[in-house]
Amino acid sequence: MAKFCKGCGIELQNTDKKALGYVPNLDSDYCQRCFKLTHYGTLTINMQQGIESEITFSKINALNAVVFWVVDIFSFEASLIPNINDKLPGKDIILVLTKRDVLPKTLVDDKVFEFVEARLTQENIQVKDILICGHMLKKSDASMECIDELSWAIANYREDKDVVFMGMANVGKSTLLNQLVEGSGITTSRNPGTTLDLIPLYQEEGFTIYDTPGIENPHSMLSVLPPEELKQVIPTKPIRPFVSQIFENQSFAVGGLARVDFKVQGDASIVGYFSRDLEIHRGKLDDADRLWKMHLNKMLKPSADASVDTMVEWMAPNLKKGEKMDIVIHGVGWFCVNGKIQNIRVKVHNGISVSFRKAMI
Ligand SMILES: Nc1nc2c(ncn2[C@@H]2O[C@H](COP(=O)(O)OP(=O)(O)OP(=O)(O)O)[C@@H](O)[C@H]2O)c(=O)[nH]1
Numbered sequence: 001m002a003k004f005c006k007g008c009g010i011e012l013q014n015t016d017k018k019a020l021g022y023v024p025n026l027d028s029d030y031c032q033r034c035f036k037l038t039h040y041g042t043l044t045i046n047m048q049q050g051i052e053s054e055i056t057f058s059k060i061n062a063l064n065a066v067v068f069w070v071v072d073i074f075s076f077e078a079s080l081i082p083n084i085n086d087k088l089p090g091k092d093i094i095l096v097l098t099k100r101d102v103l104p105k106t107l108v109d110d111k112v113f114e115f116v117e118a119r120l121t122q123e124n125i126q127v128k129d130i131l132i133c134g135h136m137l138k139k140s141d142a143s144m145e146c147i148d149e150l151s152w153a154i155a156n157y158r159e160d161k162d163v164v165f166m167g168m169a170n171v172g173k174s175t176l177l178n179q180l181v182e183g184s185g186i187t188t189s190r191n192p193g194t195t196l197d198l199i200p201l202y203q204e205e206g207f208t209i210y211d212t213p214g215i216e217n218p219h220s221m222l223s224v225l226p227p228e229e230l231k232q233v234i235p236t237k238p239i240r241p242f243v244s245q246i247f248e249n250q251s252f253a254v255g256g257l258a259r260v261d262f263k264v265q266g267d268a269s270i271v272g273y274f275s276r277d278l279e280i281h282r283g284k285l286d287d288a289d290r291l292w293k294m295h296l297n298k299m300l301k302p303s304a305d306a307s308v309d310t311m312v313e314w315m316a317p318n319l320k321k322g323e324k325m326d327i328v329i330h331g332v333g334w335f336c337v338n339g340k341i342q343n344i345r346v347k348v349h350n351g352i353s354v355s356f357r358k359a360m361i
Pocket residue numbers: 098099100101102133134135136137168169170171172173174175176187188189190191192193194195196212213214215234235236237
């Protein structure tokens with residue numbers, strides 16, 4: 001009888017060492033990839049170009065289940081699923097925002113709700129409820145409170161159906177389920193594409209909660225960076241905003257991942273929200289070309305490019321008077337800007353999305 005890995009859901013096999021699901025001995029509960037990821041943090045098979053999203057959607061659609069859609073609040077734009085209601089026809093969706101702990105503590109939940117509700121309206125997405133979760137990296141009062149709220153929501157919205165947790169890769173679905181369902185022992189890691197197939201977690205009450213493979217987002221920086229660089233980019237501690245006032249044309253570098261050029265007509269305020277481990281460099285716009293040519297992949301790192309010439313330029317819409325705008329580099333973070341700005345140009349790796357939105361904070 002087929003046996004499936006408890007960590008990632010893949011069918012176990014002991015014939016092909018290089019293929020998914022390999023175990024030297026079929027008595028094991030975990031495949032070798034999960035074993036090495038959990039015990040040594042090493043990735044034997046990278047799934048960045050992972051499981052076909054359509055397969056995951058069709059497996060979810062085949063379940064008689066209520067959907068808990070997990071979204072990383074720090075990486076909100078990269079973890080949105082456009083037209084999710086059409087992709088999951090007839091399914092009730094509860095939105096679970098995770099990683100609340102990495103947003104600045106000064107930000108109140110009401111502001112987060114307000115922001116998310118406005119973005120969902122813009123995207124024409126309908127959900128039955130929105131929950132804010134986070135603090136899942138360890139057990140604490142804060143994490144228990146989230147789990148209590150989640151348990152309540154499951155009891156309240158499930159009716160007599162099963163429950164499926166889904167969402168983009170790396171948003172924290174499996175981490176959440178490990179806290180929600182004691183003893184589930186699902187493999188988690190900072191590499192997108194950790195969970196490989198549906199993982200059923202049977203509940204005493206007679207229903208099943210499913211973990212699912214993350215939907216791949218090729219337009220997020222997390223999809224193109226190697227595992228060792230993900231560590232620098234994915235925040236694990238609350239963000240410390242990088243605050244600066246500018247009075248002349250300036251260029252900002254987010255490591256070597258993004259270059260943001262500001263031409264100003266007066267003074268402007270620029271606040272960066274990025275992982276503490278990513279260095280932000282600021283300098284004169286006139287000198288930026290030279291700086292990037294000389295320092296990319298040296299002082300300006302990590303980067304997904306060997307040369308600034310292969311990076312692609314995005315132009316921000318005009319900033320209206322008194323308006324605060326976020327420039328979001330998908331998977332990395334954002335700058336919140338306001339003031340007398342003439343124009344803003346952003347350079348990122350080809351294929352990575354940049355969004356311009358009404359400020360979250
Ligand atoms: N700061 C913070 N990090 C979290 C939280 N939950 C998960 N993470 C981190 O997010 C990363 C991804 O976690 P996973 O649980 O493997 O994410 P997933 O959605 O199951 O990913 P896939 O299986 O690839 O789709 C890991 O580095 C986790 O430690 C949280 O509440 N706060």
